[in-house]
Amino acid sequence: MNEILDWIIHHSPALIVAVPLLGAFLTILIGKIGPRIRNVFVIIITAITSFFVLLLANYVFTNGIKTYVFGGSSTSIESSYAIRILFEIDGLNAFIAIIAAILPIVAIIYSWAFMKEHTGLDKYYTLILLMTAGMLGMILTGDLFNFFVFLEITSIASAALIAFYLHKANSVQAAFKYIVISAIGALFLLFAIALFYGQYNALNMAVIANNISFTFIDKIALVVLIAALAMKAGIVPMHMWLPDAYGRAPASVTVVLIGTTLASLYGLFRVIFTIYGNHLFTVDSSQIALVLGVLIIILAVVTIVIGVFMALKQNDFKRMIAFAAIAEIGYMFLAVGAALSTYTFEGSSATISASGQMALKGGVFHIFNDALDVGLLFLVAGAVYYAAKETSLNKLGGLARNMKYTTIFFLIGLAAVSGLPPMNGFASKLIIYQSTFQINPLLAIVAILCSILLLATFVKVFYSVFLGPKLPKFSGVKEVPKSMLIAMGIIACIIIFIGLFPNVFVENIVTPAANALQNATSYIGGVL
Amino acid sequence: MFEWFEPLIKTLTTDSGFWNPIVWGIVFIITFLVVYIIRGMGKKEYKKNTGQTQVFLSGNPEYEKEKMHVPGANVYWGFTEALKWLYKKFDKMHTGNISDYVLWFVIIMGIFLVIMVVI
Amino acid sequence: MAFYIPYIAVVALILIGLYAVVFKRNLIKIVIGITFIECGVNLFLITLGYRENSTAPIYTSSPGGIMSLPVPQALTLTSIVIGVAVLALMLSLVVHIYRHYKTLDARKIIGGDEE
Numbered sequence: 209m210n211e212i213l214d215w216i217i218h219h220s221p222a223l224i225v226a227v228p229l230l231g232a233f234l235t236i237l238i239g240k241i242g243p244r245i246r247n248v249f250v251i252i253i254t255a256i257t258s259f260f261v262l263l264l265a266n267y268v269f270t271n272g273i274k275t276y277v278f279g280g281s282s283t284s285i286e287s288s289y290a291i292r293i294l295f296e297i298d299g300l301n302a303f304i305a306i307i308a309a310i311l312p313i314v315a316i317i318y319s320w321a322f323m324k325e326h327t328g329l330d331k332y333y334t335l336i337l338l339m340t341a342g343m344l345g346m347i348l349t350g351d352l353f354n355f356f357v358f359l360e361i362t363s364i365a366s367a368a369l370i371a372f373y374l375h376k377a378n379s380v381q382a383a384f385k386y387i388v389i390s391a392i393g394a395l396f397l398l399f400a401i402a403l404f405y406g407q408y409n410a411l412n413m414a415v416i417a418n419n420i421s422f423t424f425i426d427k428i429a430l431v432v433l434i435a436a437l438a439m440k441a442g443i444v445p446m447h448m449w450l451p452d453a454y455g456r457a458p459a460s461v462t463v464v465l466i467g468t469t470l471a472s473l474y475g476l477f478r479v480i481f482t483i484y485g486n487h488l489f490t491v492d493s494s495q496i497a498l499v500l501g502v503l504i505i506i507l508a509v510v511t512i513v514i515g516v517f518m519a520l521k522q523n524d525f526k527r528m529i530a531f532a533a534i535a536e537i538g539y540m541f542l543a544v545g546a547a548l549s550t551y552t553f554e555g556s557s558a559t560i561s562a563s564g565q566m567a568l569k570g571g572v573f574h575i576f577n578d579a580l581d582v583g584l585l586f587l588v589a590g591a592v593y594y595a596a597k598e599t600s601l602n603k604l605g606g607l608a609r610n611m612k613y614t615t616i617f618f619l620i621g622l623a624a625v626s627g628l629p630p631m632n633g634f635a636s637k638l639i640i641y642q643s644t645f646q647i648n649p650l651l652a653i654v655a656i657l658c659s660i661l662l663l664a665t666f667v668k669v670f671y672s673v674f675l676g677p678k679l680p681k682f683s684g685v686k687e688v689p690k691s692m693l694i695a696m697g698i699i700a701c702i703i704i705f706i707g708l709f710p711n712v713f714v715e716n717i718v719t720p721a722a723n724a725l726q727n728a729t730s731y732i733g734g735v736l
Numbered sequence: 737m738f739e740w741f742e743p744l745i746k747t748l749t750t751d752s753g754f755w756n757p758i759v760w761g762i763v764f765i766i767t768f769l770v771v772y773i774i775r776g777m778g779k780k781e782y783k784k785n786t787g788q789t790q791v792f793l794s795g796n797p798e799y800e801k802e803k804m805h806v807p808g809a810n811v812y813w814g815f816t817e818a819l820k821w822l823y824k825k826f827d828k829m830h831t832g833n834i835s836d837y838v839l840w841f842v843i844i845m846g847i848f849l850v851i852m853v854v855i
Numbered sequence: 856m857a858f859y860i861p862y863i864a865v866v867a868l869i870l871i872g873l874y875a876v877v878f879k880r881n882l883i884k885i886v887i888g889i890t891f892i893e894c895g896v897n898l899f900l901i902t903l904g905y906r907e908n909s910t911a912p913i914y915t916s917s918p919g920g921i922m923s924l925p926v927p928q929a930l931t932l933t934s935i936v937i938g939v940a941v942l943a944l945m946l947s948l949v950v951h952i953y954r955h956y957k958t959l960d961a962r963k964i965i966g967g968d969e970e
Contacts, residue, residue, distance in 0.1 A: 353930055353933075357933060357937070360937045360940075360941070364940055364941060364944060367944060367948075368944065371948060371951070374951060377952075377955035377956060377966070378966045380948060380951045380952050380955060381832075381952055381955075381956075381964045381965075381966045382966065383948055384834070384882075384945065384948040384949065384952060384964075385834050385837065387941065387944055387945055387948065388834055388837075388838070388876070388885065388889065388945070389834075389837060389838070389841075391889050391893075391941050391945070392838060392841065392876065392889065392892065393841075395889075395892050395893055395896050396845075398896050398900075398934060399869075399896050399899065402896065402899050402900050402903060402927075402930075405900075405903060405926075405927065405930075406903040411926075424853075427852050427853060428849065430852065431845060431848040431849050431852050432845065434848065435841060435844055435845040435848060438844075439841050445829070445840045445843075445844065446837070446840050446841050446844060448830060448836075448837050448840075449837060452832075452966065456966075495855070496855070499851065499852075499855050503848070503851065514826065517819075517822065517823070517826060518826055518830070520812060520815065520816070521816055521823060523808060523809045600808075601807070601808025601809065602807040602808050602809050603807070604808070605805045605807075606805065629755075629757065629760055630757045630760060630761065634755075635748060635755060638748075638753070638755055639748075642753055664812070668808065668811045668812060669808070671806075671811060672805075672806065672807060672808035672811055673808070676805040676806075677801035677802060677804065677805055678801070678802075679802055679805070680802060707757065708757050708758075708761075709757070710748045710755070710757070711747065711748045714748060831962075831965065832964070832965030832966055833961055833962055833965070834876075834885065834961050835876065835877050835878065835879070835880070835885070835961055838873070838876045838877050839877045842873060842877065
């Protein structure tokens with residue numbers, strides 16, 4: 209039994225991407241037998257993938273960096289040419305892979321009942337499994353061109369799923385905008401990868417990080433990479449595809465789309481901190497880290513403000529939650545940018561100040577919390593649409609009498625997103641407020657005020673959808689089926705657990721991830 | 737017997753504060769009990785079916801319940817009306833046009849290029 | 856000077872593609888603009904692998920001498936295939952948009968609130 213587990217852990221980076229990929233191609237064959245067997249098969253495939261991800265994360269958090277070479281036994285040939293394709297997993301990879309493993313299971317359990325009366329479900333489940341495989345491949349890889357290929361797989365599968373409601377005009381135009389933005393972002397990413405290849409003759413992230421010297425072409429590559437990956441992650445002012453895509457897709461698809469957006473954000477952090485890490489943080493010649501940090505802080509503050517103000521004005525349930533998701537991405541970006549701007553040089557190495565380290569921990573913790581909170585809110589929006597067939601806030605009202613469990617889940621989501629105790633949003637936002645206050649008090653003031661406005665937004669939604677008198681057109685509304693309640697319950701349980709016991713989570717899972725961000729040399733040491 | 741419970745309830749420390757949800761929960765329950773007891777000491781009798789039980793709407797007549805619900809678009813009317821100048825600017829930014837989305841991307845890339853090359 | 860012509864062509868293709876996406880209103884022209892950008896990036900990838908007076912990187916019956924790098928050629932093949940898939944998806948979405956909106960003007964497919 210132990211050897212089987214050891215074999216699984218040794219080969220797990222390949223298995224984590226291969227199992228959903230194989231399951232995606234087998235789903236169409238099994239779908240010919242019957243719908244129930246296909247649903248059970250898909251749930252089993254995602255459960256196996258999540259189990260492998262948890263095993264791998266446990267191994268990495270206790271033992272250090274794991275490198276997996278495809279088709280060879282060592283990472284380099286002839287003693288220093290590392291040219292094989294490899295997956296390299298350190299603390300940050302494992303952390304985001306945990307998020308990317310929870311979200312598809314919840315989405316598939318939810319869509320058992322949510323999509324039951326639609327046709328074309330074979331293709332739906334195939335595309336969700338392809339999105340999962342692409343997302344996990346994007347997170348685990350250690351090779352830049354591999355990252356580009358998985359990014360394109362994910363965006364093609366997502367665009368086809370956003371246009372799932374083909375009879376509505378809004379979904380098709382949202383999918384078209386998503387695929388145009390995705391294609392342009394990915395092509396500019398390929399341009400930057402070609403710039404790296406032309407200079408260093410390597411596509412491996414660790415080899416590029418080892419050899420980088422900040423020439424003029426490297427500056428252009430950094431700018432193109434940041435702009436392209438920030439557009440895919442939804443930073444203002446390139447965020448406008450996000451409300452369309454999140455708002456018009458089916459609710460279970462939106463939950464997996466959150467995971468892909470977070471994977472692009474992970475790519476951005478990996479580029480800034482690891483590939484340019486050796487140059488940015490050991491060379492004193494120019495104030496690159498400070499300039500980069502200030503640019504990121506300005507973008508993040510604009511993201512938070514615009515996201516919150518546009519969210520207050522919306523009348524459509526899911527579009528409003530999408531704008532709140534944009535504001536939350538701004539919080540993560542603010543914490544990381546604030547940490548980046550506090551690098552000081554002593555001798556030949558750079559250290560981040562203590563408040564900067566706390567900000568980095570808060571930002572990384574907030575990635576996990578935000579994915580869960582916004583996912584729960586989207587699932588509640590989908591449940592309301594399933595029961596009442598309406599998404600406009602002007603026409604809903606008084607639903608709390610008939611849908612008691614959904615109301616409780618929405619209350620948990622509301623408290624978690626706006627940072628009220630004792631949910632997990634409060635723990636991560638407290639760390640962000642206190643650490644950014646010591647860096648610059650204005651940032652913490654903006655962050656707290658916009659948190660209050662987020663609370664106002666969701667109180668508006670809670671009042672106009674759930675409270676109020678009983679409307680006659682909703683008298684036949686019943687509670688949603690059990691599989692949707694189970695999916696929402698899983699996320700709510702994780703939210704309450706992290707909220708009540710934050711310290712065990714921060715010490716064991718978040719701190720290795722935040723330390724892996726600052727430690728570019730150990731990432732290189734895993735390969736060379 | 738319960739020593740696995742010990743690391744769960746440690747406090748989360750930041751550099752300038754701490755947060756312990758168990759302590760917060762105990763304080764919350766104590767405050768709730770105090771407020772509930774004070775509320776229970778109020779008067780319990782009231783006259784039914786007189787003006788004491790009817791809704792007061794500043795003298796306006798009350799329609800039936802379905803028409804009294806404020807729809808979602810009007811809930812924060814004061815806020816959106818006072819900040820109309822700001823919202824007009826944001827709305828002009830959020831057209832639905834796909835060409836404008838890519839134009840913003842090119843503008844941001846251009847600004848970054850200028851800043852990074854100069855510094 | 857002749858050494859730099861491919862790089863100038865790359866920059867020109869990418870700029871023409873960006874101009875078509877940003878300033879043209881017809882949806883099909885936007886799709887063609889994205890294809891231009893993709894052609895530019897593929898040309899850039901292949902140009903990086905060229906060495907002076909080199910032959911094709913194939914070992915059987917090769918005329919000897921140095922060979923150009925094979926890795927960028929593999930990357931370009933992958934990129935061309937991905938470009939074909941994205942182009943097919945975009946064009947099928949344009950067909951569906953035309954069925955709903957009866958127009959291909961990018962300023963008219965805005966998509967407001969649902970009724």
